[in-house]
Amino acid sequence: MIPETGYLIDIRNGVNKYGERSAGISKKFGRLKSELNYDSSKVFHSFRKSFIDKLKQMQCPEQIAADIVGHEIDTMTYGLYASGTPVEQLFMWVDRVEYKASVTRVSSIL
Secondary structure (H helix, E strand, O other): OOOOOOOOOOHHHHOOOOOOOHHHHHHHHHHHHHHHOOOOOOOHHHHHHHHHHHHOOOOOOOOHHHHHHHHOOHHHHHHHOOOOOHHHHHHHHHHHHHOOOHHHHHHOOO
16 A cells, blocks of 8 residues: 555556546556457456455455445444554555466556
């Protein structure tokens, strides 16, 4: 996670005129995906899904996973009264996520 922004992917210079953070990186992902012969079932949001799947497989508590990916928690206790997970604890879970070496090629688009 980038401490200054709170995001996992640093694309501060990639925000378009509408304030969208993901438009440019999503297009790069699409070009790389086509180049690697992946079909249309894989989309940029697939990163988010696979990351959340990894957290679940590691038995990361759901409220921590929600804090990491920016989901709101709708319960009274955590959603209304909790102040959020300490950043050190978020880093601990993010640092545990690992992917196979073949996936690291995607980092070339970031």
